[in-house]
Amino acid sequence: MDTYELMMKRRSVRAFHDREVPESVIEKLMDVANNAPSGGNIQPLSIIVVRNPESRNKLSELAGGQPWVKNAPLSMIFCLDFYRVKKWAELCQTDFRGEQALNHFLIAYADLMAAAQNVVILAESLGLGSVYIGSIQHEIDETRKYFQIPEYVLPLMVLCLGYPKSIPQHIPKLKRETITHHEKYQPLEKEAIQKAFDDKYGKIDEDMEKYLERAFVEALEAEKQETTRFLDRVKKEMKRLDIQNNAQFLFKVRYPTKVMVRMNHRIKESIQNAGFKIF
Numbered sequence: 001m002d003t004y005e006l007m008m009k010r011r012s013v014r015a016f017h018d019r020e021v022p023e024s025v026i027e028k029l030m031d032v033a034n035n036a037p038s039g040g041n042i043q044p045l046s047i048i049v050v051r052n053p054e055s056r057n058k059l060s061e062l063a064g065g066q067p068w069v070k071n072a073p074l075s076m077i078f079c080l081d082f083y084r085v086k087k088w089a090e091l092c093q094t095d096f097r098g099e100q101a102l103n104h105f106l107i108a109y110a111d112l113m114a115a116a117q118n119v120v121i122l123a124e125s126l127g128l129g130s131v132y133i134g135s136i137q138h139e140i141d142e143t144r145k146y147f148q149i150p151e152y153v154l155p156l157m158v159l160c161l162g163y164p165k166s167i168p169q170h171i172p173k174l175k176r177e178t179i180t181h182h183e184k185y186q187p188l189e190k191e192a193i194q195k196a197f198d199d200k201y202g203k204i205d206e207d208m209e210k211y212l213e214r215a216f217v218e219a220l221e222a223e224k225q226e227t228t229r230f231l232d233r234v235k236k237e238m239k240r241l242d243i244q245n246n247a248q249f250l251f252k253v254r255y256p257t258k259v260m261v262r263m264n265h266r267i268k269e270s271i272q273n274a275g276f277k278i279f
Ligand SMILES: Cc1cc2nc3c(=O)[nH]c(=O)nc-3n(C[C@H](O)[C@H](O)[C@H](O)COP(=O)(O)O)c2cc1C
Pocket: 010, 011, 012, 013, 014, 066, 131, 132, 133, 134, 135, 136, 168, 171, 218
């Protein structure tokens, strides 16, 4: 399989076999993370490799109870790490203040995601599945406490990895043309925007299971892995809010706008608690 095919067939995997990921494979995954591009080649990144069941349970709890986090045999916590760089600068009689510089912060977050995506692609090629867990950003304080993460270090992304038990098949995407702009940005007309998203998700129809399979694969998987009636709760909420279309489903049920905006305060405070002064 060539790299294009490999990357086109990749899906986020949330059901893993119990089988451990061998040490030699983990070393390779860490190598490609370490070999990722990095702004100024400063490499302000640390990765915590999590395998023991107690830590996996804790990580799952910190990720809002997502069952695949505890069921994955391996997780990696990607941390934006200015602690090491600051200490090094100090030892070298100079001053690094990434924790105060928005530009350093944004570039370091880009570094972190470039490293994580290197891991995703190598993992795929080695027969492993992976899924990002962004919701760890809601629990930065507690994650720092449990994993003994020092000041100037922020756990901002988790990757769960393991040998796939099942792989989602119908993940909708926008058409390539929708995201492509030649030379200059070309805004889409209203009708074209509507069509782009209708084509992506299809209509919310009678067959709710089928719809959720396309639009909320996490809910179906959670239902399979947990005894909680998560799917029922989602369906009830959709009824209660009289959800009519895909955008309402996303921004009223899955990521309620008010909740997302309210979250600013919490995330900002956590970043400040780690010694950052960028706001
Ligand atoms: C930044 C980021 C954060 C994500 N966070 C979560 C998460 O917390 N839980 C989860 O199950 N999937 C998470 N995902 C996976 C997405 O749900 C998934 O990429 C999306 O549904 C598209 O599916 P695909 O990866 O198979 O193309 C995240 C993906 C990204 C890129």
